[in-house]
Amino acid sequence: MLSVMRSAGRLRERLDALQNRDDEQMRRMDKMTKQLDRLAARIEELEEEIQEERALGMRVAQLSDIVQELLIPVADRDEKRLKELLGTYADSL
Amino acid sequence: MTDLVSSHLAATGPTPRPRVSDEGLTLPAEVDATTDVLFDGRRVWSIAPFEFRPDSSGDRWVPWPRLLMPSLDGITTVTVMEHHNERVIFEEDHAFGAGTQRVRFEGPGGALRVIDKWGFIQRPFAHQSREIRDDLLNRAELILEILREECGLSAWIAFGSLLGAVRDGTMIGHDSDVDLAYLSSHEHPTDVAREMFHVSRTLQARGLSVSTRTGSFCAVSVPSEHGQATPIDVYACFYVGDTLYETASVGAPLPREAILPLGTVQFEGRTMPAPADTDALLEASYGPSWRVPDPAFAYDIPRAVKRRFNGWFIQSMKRRRYWDRLYGGMLGIDIPAEPSPFGAWVLPQLEPGAAVIDLGCGNGRDSLWFAEQGHPTTGLDFSPATLGRARKKAAAAGLPATFASVNLYDYRTTVTRAAIVARELPAPRTVYARFLLHQLERDGISNTWRFLDMTLRRGGRAFLEFRTHRDKERPHTYAGYRRFLDPDEICREIKAAGGSVVDRLEGSGLAPYQDEDPDICRLTVVWQR
Numbered sequence: 001m002l003s004v005m006r007s008a009g010r011l012r013e014r015l016d017a018l019q020n021r022d023d024e025q026m027r028r029m030d031k032m033t034k035q036l037d038r039l040a041a042r043i044e045e046l047e048e049e050i051q052e053e054r055a056l057g058m059r060v061a062q063l064s065d066i067v068q069e070l071l072i073p074v075a076d077r078d079e080k081r082l083k084e085l086l087g088t089y090a091d092s093l
Numbered sequence: 094m095t096d097l098v099s100s101h102l103a104a105t106g107p108t109p110r111p112r113v114s115d116e117g118l119t120l121p122a123e124v125d126a127t128t129d130v131l132f133d134g135r136r137v138w139s140i141a142p143f144e145f146r147p148d149s150s151g152d153r154w155v156p157w158p159r160l161l162m163p164s165l166d167g168i169t170t171v172t173v174m175e176h177h178n179e180r181v182i183f184e185e186d187h188a189f190g191a192g193t194q195r196v197r198f199e200g201p202g203g204a205l206r207v208i209d210k211w212g213f214i215q216r217p218f219a220h221q222s223r224e225i226r227d228d229l230l231n232r233a234e235l236i237l238e239i240l241r242e243e244c245g246l247s248a249w250i251a252f253g254s255l256l257g258a259v260r261d262g263t264m265i266g267h268d269s270d271v272d273l274a275y276l277s278s279h280e281h282p283t284d285v286a287r288e289m290f291h292v293s294r295t296l297q298a299r300g301l302s303v304s305t306r307t308g309s310f311c312a313v314s315v316p317s318e319h320g321q322a323t324p325i326d327v328y329a330c331f332y333v334g335d336t337l338y339e340t341a342s343v344g345a346p347l348p349r350e351a352i353l354p355l356g357t358v359q360f361e362g363r364t365m366p367a368p369a370d371t372d373a374l375l376e377a378s379y380g381p382s383w384r385v386p387d388p389a390f391a392y393d394i395p396r397a398v399k400r401r402f403n404g405w406f407i408q409s410m411k412r413r414r415y416w417d418r419l420y421g422g423m424l425g426i427d428i429p430a431e432p433s434p435f436g437a438w439v440l441p442q443l444e445p446g447a448a449v450i451d452l453g454c455g456n457g458r459d460s461l462w463f464a465e466q467g468h469p470t471t472g473l474d475f476s477p478a479t480l481g482r483a484r485k486k487a488a489a490a491g492l493p494a495t496f497a498s499v500n501l502y503d504y505r506t507t508v509t510r511a512a513i514v515a516r517e518l519p520a521p522r523t524v525y526a527r528f529l530l531h532q533l534e535r536d537g538i539s540n541t542w543r544f545l546d547m548t549l550r551r552g553g554r555a556f557l558e559f560r561t562h563r564d565k566e567r568p569h570t571y572a573g574y575r576r577f578l579d580p581d582e583i584c585r586e587i588k589a590a591g592g593s594v595v596d597r598l599e600g601s602g603l604a605p606y607q608d609e610d611p612d613i614c615r616l617t618v619v620w621q622r
Contacts, residue, residue, distance in 0.1 A: 047400070050400075051400065051403070054282075055407060055536075057283040057286070058282070058308050060283045061282075061286035061290070062286075062503075062504040064283075064287060065287055065290050065505060086512060086513050086516070087513075090510060092294050093503065093506045093509065
């Protein structure tokens with residue numbers, strides 16, 4: 001009888017230990033899942049940021065085209081040429 | 094084809110109710126990919142189902158395209174099948190009108206015609222006359238010469254045209270355009286885009302009709318006998334490090350020796366420039382099985398390549414075909430021609446004779462009305478088709494309304510048009526934008542603020558009307574792209590961009606249309622500095 005009780009006690013201890021280990025693993029899993037979610041969100045954010053930066057290149061191209069084709073003649077104060085250029089530049093876009 | 098149809102019908106049983114009528118056809122709920130319609134086994138039309146609103150059962154009613162209507166008299170077997178795998182969705186015999194002959198949809202001389210999913214008539218090369226093909230090739234050679242001699246660029250026949258040339262020395266039968274490419278002299282996408290702007294201008298200066306589609310792609314329209322212009326597409330290719338980028342589908346490590354020095358290839362009996370190693374480039378474009386013809390080929394563009402091109406070169410033609418088709422009557426939607434409730438609301442607030450700029454004027458219904466009421470009006474829109482029609486109406490009625498193009502997705506056209514308007518129209522001006530903002534993506538809205546800043550800084554007001562976030566859950570008469578904007582956010586953006594909201598009205602009951610009563614916001618804005 002005594003040995004049965006001892007065995008039962010040992011089993012309970014082992015079960016408790018296993019339970020604790022499961023709880024610990026669950027906590028770690030939860031933590032990892034949250035970390036993965038955070039990383040996925042961060043990647044999405046970074047991808048958006050990269051696209052924003054890429055778009056800047058196009059804006060620079062558009063602005064420098066306007067400067068080259070329109071603003072330099074404006075700086076020359078050539079009113080007739082500017083009027084003509086505004087028309088032809090708009091038609092060419 | 095016939096065997097395929099029979100076996101499919103045997104497997105699925107008879108169609109429960111007619112899906113074909115004289116007015117259109119009903120697509121079952123599960124169909125959402127590009128779908129072909131055949132008359133007596135011959136393809137006449139391709140449909141993009143997602144453009145049509147599903148009913149309560151999920152089915153989509155799709156009207157026959159306007160350009161097909163005149164041919165719909167007689168009997169035919171209508172087969173509807175998925176484009177990419179030719180799976181038959183349904184097949185029905187139908188008698189259109191009172192005709193007793195088989196329905197035929199053909200051009201002069203019995204030439205095959207197809208209406209593409211944009212509603213335009215296409216004639217695949219296989220069915221075009223020798224004269225048309227020659228004219229197209231003459232233009233392609235002229236463009237190659239201009240690129241070489243005036244732009245100093247090495248250019249070649251590319252993509253589908255190169256594929257047809259290397260395989261058979263001819264155009265691919267089902268292809269309906271010509272592709273050209275050049276190797277940019279730059280590696281930075283900003284410089285590649287500037288070079289493309291220069292290329293577009295140089296081609297235009299030689300009298301060609303050119304549309305700059307992105308910073309790395311332009312299209313030259315070649316008029317054709319059947320009305321719909323045939324495009325010659327011109328693409329930039331460029332290296333970043335050792336990776337070759339071919340607009341807008343390929344980013345592959347390919348040695349420069351695969352491109353230069355250019356070689357030649359026979360194309361429709363002519364000697365045309367080609368990359369040094371055509372096989373290597375075609376493999377990069379179409380994969381290792383490029384030699385085997387595949388009419389259903391679809392690019393599987395790697396995500397990273399797609400993202401790069403979208404980010405670098407900006408698609409500035411967003412949904413333009415939709416607007417061309419909407420205003421061309423191809424979507425079966427009636428656009429009112431009478432003035433809108435917003436126009437009627439704005440009119441009493443205008444100074445007598447004040448100039449109006451109708452930004453996003455659509456069919457010009459309000460522009461023409463403002464002009465009728467004595468306000469010189471400039472209607473601006475994205476869709477050249479609708480501008481042409483509005484111009485004709487104004488001219489016929491002798492109204493002081495002019496119409497010009499603006500693309501709010503293109504910074505250059507936005508600021509240039511704003512500069513022209515600011516110079517030509519006396520201040521103070523009124524900018525009127527009805528149902529514009531909610532049709533634009535963020536970059537379009539941001540350019541709209543730039544336009545208002547440039548046109549209103551010496552005085553005047555803007556009247557803006559748009560759908561609010563509360564309208565999202567309300568019933569809508571038609572499907573189509575639209576956003577639902579939070580007026581608080583729009584007011585914040587306006588303030589951040591330098592404007593001030595002086596009046597704000599919102600709610601339903603302001604712009605009812607058919608069975609729809611949208612929740613909208615009306616803003617009056619000034620932008621003085």
